[in-house]
Amino acid sequence: MAVYQATASAPVNIACIKYWGKRDTKLILPTNSSLSVTLDQDHLRSTTTSRADPSFKHDRLWLNGEEEEIKDGGRMATCIAEMKRLRKEEVEDKQPNEPKLSTYPVHIASFNNFPTAAGLASSASGFAALVSSLAQLYQLPVSPSTLSVIARQGSGSACRSLFGGFVAWEQGTKPDGSDSLAVQVAPQSHWPDIHALICVVSDDKKGTSSTSGMQRTVETSPLLQHRIKHVVPQRMVDISKAILDRDFDAFAAITMADSNQFHAVALDTEPPIFYMNDVSRAIIALIVEYNRVSVAKGLGRKAAYTYDAGPNAVIYTKKENVKEIVELIVKYFPQKEGSFKDVFGLFGGADVAKSEGSVVEGFNEAVAKKFEVGAVKGLIHTKVGDGPRALGKEETLLGDDGFPKTLA
């Protein structure tokens, strides 16, 4: 008997123009367009195996080995139902000989290769991997943009993880959301030396969830409407141009301004929402000073910070500057030995925790104090990456019995 099963992985993406606010909470239609960089799946990814089998009792899902309930009418159920609908309409209705997979229950196993404690949102890569694995299972002849419409209904920013490179989520105008989808602004190959350094920041405060936080902003922030109508549209145009021109200085200026403005409207909310803490602020001070020195030398901005709904910094920079920035961060935020995975061999086997830290000429060291070990819990170095990948049988997360394999 045939086994209908497919495995896919999908990347994390970190926005440069931030998504904050829904105009339709059920369909997850945003109040403004957004734009992100897709990060490399070699380092951070969600992997999902989906199997359709008429013998299964009902749809089931396991996340990192633990079963999660698929709630009726919930986001997960919506995504699965939409994928089954596409299977029926695009495949089975047109080719009557194809198996009626849309009528079979599915078992889905998903795994994130980064710990929850890292504070990286896994919903974007997770829903993108889910949709990608089902698209592969169902042999859907549809574009990533079409799939992005479905992933969007799982988690808004998931739609941007359907592409590699530099990705825009166009807000769209239709009430049914069919034009609220992701498009690729430029592939990874267009500007492959965009690297990212994720600074995982310790936080002793439980943050406001982005889902509830963004709606409070929509309801109470007087500034959000101005941002939506008068700021973001031009920034989308400007940052797309910066990417196409490989103009890092402009890319950095817009990215930082938009991170600041997202946190500004969060603060303009009642009651105010804070995601950044004193460590986040200190990292900003370092990057501002690093850029000040670089601009003074006529080199333009060399780094761009951006913060999502949490205290972690993501620093975008060109490959050639990463080592210098890692050393700068480590100088102010001492790391535990062996904590940095030097995947690009920047330190050639030397422990970054023992790095003396290069002195950037002209850098005013007083812009931040030196923090205690653990203030920045870890550093992850990655780069712009590709879109979802179809994986082979050796990567499957479901055993022959259709249940999750025990992870070694």
Place this chain on the structure above:
Amino acid sequence: MAVYQATASAPVNIACIKYWGKRDTKLILPTNSSLSVTLDQDHLRSTTTSRADPSFKHDRLWLNGEEEEIKDGGRMATCIAEMKRLRKEEVEDKQPNEPKLSTYPVHIASFNNFPTAAGLASSASGFAALVSSLAQLYQLPVSPSTLSVIARQGSGSACRSLFGGFVAWEQGTKPDGSDSLAVQVAPQSHWPDIHALICVVSDDKKGTSSTSGMQRTVETSPLLQHRIKHVVPQRMVDISKAILDRDFDAFAAITMADSNQFHAVALDTEPPIFYMNDVSRAIIALIVEYNRVSVAKGLGRKAAYTYDAGPNAVIYTKKENVKEIVELIVKYFPQKEGSFKDVFGLFGGADVAKSEGSVVEGFNEAVAKKFEVGAVKGLIHTKVGDGPRALGKEETLLGDDGFPKTLA
């Protein structure tokens, strides 16, 4: 020989609707109107003695016993020149027998009774006291609003310290600034049970000066223009009504929203400006939770936080709630013994540092962690107060020789 000398004191004011941005930096004309509560001079004040004497060589100023240079064309020189001009036009030109004090050099001694380390801006009370003492010295037949026009040119927010109670600074529209002045919305006696608790927050970061910071915001924040044009005008109307109605719930809601929005536009600046730190954020979390409980009980908001260009919190509340709020703050921010000056006898001689802290019924204690001693360096309890006071000879800061007395 006659001695021409006068001494005045003037209060600190803390804005509920924030002043942030100038449309004319020389005349100090603001981009929006603002509104403040004048605090009681019994607790916080600047005192200034001015003497005019033809034997003096030139205008001189001593601040807290140290001589400060009066720079040509600087703000201090402008204020003194404007006061001399008023003396000439309003007194000497009209009454030729009056002595020509406007032609005499002045010696000015000023003293703030609160330490610079408290992080309270002394420029507002300082310029208000300067202008008040000169107005008294010169026997000027002019209103506090007229004097406020001159104090404004020393330090913008100083104009609001020319009145007691609840004071609006109307931005005005004239290019010469003659209609950019302070008016009293309501006197202290209208709502005397508005109290203020200042939480002096420790900071290890040198902040951005408000003078340079606000102009960076004017130049770079896309959100500021919306605030100026579309948010502040209505808030000025609404908070004035709340004050006239003694509607604390509305007063608190607007005050907190405007503090948040001021910090939001600071954050929307390039590079971003942060004045609040993790301790400031924790105090906000406590007040938000305190109000949540109170609103749930049908009592409305009982407290309002507001933050100026620094990490200190000022909490406005009605007299009846101060003790509860002090205990709440002390619970999360332990105080050193003997550090709290219990000027209103809330604790009847007991040391607030030893207070167990009352438990507010229904309060979720997990909204903030308990900080170490020193995170909040001190608490100052005061209340709405009166405007500048003319003081008697026993308060003079200048000796018979016309030079500052040595302060005992």
